[in-house]
Amino acid sequence: MxxxxxxxxxxxxxxxxxxxxxxxxxxxxxxxxxxxxxxxxxxxxxDSKHDLLCAFLDDLYDRFVELADDAGGEDPHEALLALVETVLENPDDDREEFETALLEIRAQAPYEDGFRDRLTRFDDYLIAELTGILEAGVADGTFRRDIDPADTAGFIVTVLTGTSTQRVTTGRPVECSQRMLTDYVETNLLAEPEGLSA
The missing domain is CATH 1.10.10.60 (Homeodomain-like)
Structure with a gap:
């Protein structure tokens, strides 16, 4: 082998x-x-369980990047919503148990530099991906010119993280948060069609 x-x-x-x-x-x-x-x-x-779990988080990161890269979308609007949907995809029973264990690892991050660095890498990647989508959308007129792509991406990642945590800790379904995020994108981020702006 x-x-x-x-x-x-x-x-x-x-x-x-x-x-x-x-x-x-x-x-x-x-x-x-x-x-x-x-x-x-x-x-x-x-050498230790900690080292193995750090390697496991690295492996998860690679798989997450591959999944996010495959999210697709014909234009920045669709790409943004597709990425949100990918992150919030409902897990099967095994994945639910795994997400509970991953939340336990996340809870150790304040005390374990190796865990914290790797979990931060997930967030940084997602923020960078969303920022790139938003910047492209501002450039082509899909999104409003006055939004701050990096701040908006950070806000969306915070909502996604909170939604995933609630799903694990309280069993709350993600559909409401996903619907509200979609409304937020379409109400606050999309540019008004030409001729309709005040």
């Missing part, structure tokens, strides 16, 4: 173990039990 194959197996095993045990109770043995590797073999690749 190549190093790449071994790493992928460990990442998949980590995902399954997080779904089953959550972050707080997770052990290297739990991850080993979900793979063909021994606990000693895991320690050959990663």
């Amino acid at each position: 190549s190093d790449g194959d071994a790493a992928e197996e460990i990442m998949r095993a980590t995902y399954r173990a997080l779904c089953s045990h959550g972050y707080a109770d997770l052990t290297m043995q739990d991850i080993a039990d979900e793979s063909s590797k021994s606990k000693a073999a895991l320690h050959y690749h990663y």
